[in-house]
Amino acid sequence: MSDAIQVENVVKRFGAVTALDGVNLSVPAGTVMGLLGPNGAGKTTTVRVLTTLLEPDSGRATVHGLDVVRDAPALRRRIGVSGQYAAVDEYLTAFENLELVGRLYRLGRRRARARATELLEQFGLEDAATRVVKGFSGGMRRRLDLAGALVARPEVLFLDEPTTGLDPRSRIAMWEAISELVASGSTLLLTTQYLEEADRLADRIAVVDHGRVIAEGTADELKDQVGGERIELTLERADQLSLARTTLGGVAHGEISVSAEQRRIVVPVSTGSHALMRGLRDLDEAGVPVIDVVLRRPTLDDVFLALTERQQDDTDPGVLEHAGRGAEIAT
Template sequence: MTATAIEAEGLRKRYGGTWALDGLDLTVREGTVHGLLGPNGAGKTTAVRALTTLTRVASGRARVCGFDVADEPDEVRARIALTGQYAAVDEYLSGRQNLVLFGRLFGLTPRAARRRAEELLASFGLAEAAGRSVNGYSGGMRRRLDLAASMIVVPRVLFLDEPTTGLDPRSRNQVWDAVRSLVSGGTTVLLTTQYLEEADRLADLISVVDAGRVVAEGTADALKSRIGGDRVEVVVREAGDLSATAALVGRVCRVEPAVDAESRRVVAEVGDRVAALTDVAGALRAAGLPVEDLGTRRPTLDEVFLRLTGGATDRRADDGRDTEREGAAA
């Protein structure tokens, strides 16, 4: 069986009158990307802060790499790295100087720090920009440099707290490639994100967090299957054909389809999407009903997110500020 990198049981943490964590349980397998998905204020960042020894919980226990977070914090810190929501590099130094500085702070000799910096600059596609000041880097380059800095000494567990917030699609893909590279080398990644596509593309397992606790867990496909199976979608060309198309789709698929008049869309849940698509296409052609679009799709993580969390929350638990003394919460 795969070993466990992170174990948390019954974590509770309060900021002011709000429970940021309210009985959170979490298990993360070694060598995987585990996604924490949830709305603002759900408790994702607070969970990361607790697991990385940055804040103490009121109750519950957590172990990272086999060490108790509360009782053995130094052992935990020696084996983890954390990349927060904002890059922590010095903008006035070059990329190379930043990495050498981090290497020296980690106790490497000057020669070893320079060698490690060059390795990371090459691995993260920053070699050509290594001598430039970071204030001239793009957002994606800064995030990659931030990730590289967290890998000066390769961690057993890397915590990524919304690492691609505000990045454009190209920069986001660059960060995803860097994360995959880390995991292929044996690092375990705990990823918090609000981007549904990010969780879908990167995470081996996803925990959906809401109101300070895990409300669902599974692979992306397993979570999607919880809210229904494959669907056939028809978008009619003329609004006047909507009723006839809905009746036809209902007869062919043997279900009551959903109809959206505004988008001129008919949607039916089916068992075999390929067979259903073929049958619907043939029936539409035979009936002479013109369509603008016809296809199949699966439920999305967006739909899972909204179904399981009930929308956004107005709590401010994830702003990272302790409104009462650490450990004093009941």
Template sequence: MADAIVAEGLVKRYGSVVALDGLDLTVPQGSVMGLLGPNGAGKTTTVRVLTTLLQHDEGRARVAGLDVVADAKELRRKIGLSGQYAAVDENLTGFENLDMVGRLYHLGRQGSRERARELLARFDLVEAGDRPVKGYSGGMRRRLDLAGALVARPEVLFLDEPTTGLDPRSRLGMWDVIAELVAGGTTLLLTTQYLEEADRLADKIAVIDHGRVIALGTADELKNQVGGERLELTVASAEDAATARSVLAPLAIGDISADERGHRLTVPVSGGAAVLVDGVRRLDAESVKVLDIGLRRPTLDDVFLTLTGHATEEEQGEK
């Protein structure tokens, strides 16, 4: 399978600030790459370079087989971009916005109108298509913006935090739309602050920090990097904790840790649900009073924090 995006050693500086510091990234054709990182990690700068909106200082990049600098004009005809904020004219109707984009892509009067109607239907905006965009909800504006990015049927689509600022219901709706695009074979580079979004939509996830890709893999591969499964249990007393530690030691594949009070234990394990059942039986046999117990796999939040040392933007509430 050919690669739709290839970036090698990308460097971008803003004065003394290094936004990209030798970034390498490869995205196979027809796949979805999630770009994940803390605020200021270089995600948006990467997208701007790959979409010809910003010229890098060092390195090279090709998208859809074209150099992002030497072939910028030709490349723009083959890519679509939906940024962090809906780039629509609120004084025009939804139809007029899409028709205008079609004209800019030289689709002609009839071609632009047909494509606008097709996309309004695809994004469930037919009833709103003749209304000015200033009356649209946030979710409707984002859908219209994404529709605009698809007017020219791009080979590669870039979505820079496409659901930022949307309510949970609108976000789920956008996820369904994006999943439909992916099913149709569109190559997609997605930046996001929502870890669940990357987990649900991306074939692979690149974790970026300080302008570099510091980890790359599927969601499961990244989760496995931070320690696999663990039993987490809360017991009634320090005496119960001591007994539980002894009883569960044969199941542990690493050090057993406890909270400050010593009543909550974390036991690194492997084996899935079977090890949970075994652990419960062992504790019951020794009459350990267990208040709560469960098997927990690491989440992408755990991966993010472990690899970058930062909480996620979502957790920090920065946006």
């Protein structure tokens, strides 16, 4: 499969701040790549480079083989972009907003209008078509903005934090809309701070921090990187913690950690539910009452925290300081 998006060693500085510090990324055509990272990690800057809004200082980025600098006009014809803030015109109606975008893609009046009607229907906005956007909720604005990105049926779509700031209901509606797009086979680059979002929508995830891609893979691959399953138990009595620890030694696969304050024990395991049942049986036989127990696989949150922490340990204080300032500027 050919790559729809390729980013090679892209560097972008704003004054003394290095926003992108050699980003490498490739996204195969027809797949969804989730760019995951904290605020100021360089996600938005990466999207802005790929959508021709910013020129990289060095390195190369292409979309369908078109260079973001040299071939910018041709590239713009093939992409759709929906930003962090819904860039819709408040004083126009939903229909007029989409018609405007269609006209600017030079679809002609008739086709621009037909496409606007079609998209309003697809995004459940047909009832709001003739209403001025000023009165729209955040979720409606985002959906309209996403619809605007789809007007010209782009081959590659960029969504920059499409659900940031939305309430849970609107977020789910937005996810559904995005899932449908994905099912129709478009290539999508999605940035997000929400691990759940990346987990749910993306085929592959690139974790970005301090202007670099620090890990890449499927959600499962990334989870495996930070280790396997664990059992988390809360005991009734704090004075039984050391007894419990000894008892659970038989099922542990690695070092058991104990938190006395919370009366909690975390046991890394390798055999999932089998280990869970055996552990509970052992504790029962030893007379240790348990008030809460859970078998957990690592979440992307764990992955994310583990990866970004590791990155911090590796980084010298000077660079960290820069990255910190980068965060202020980029967010």
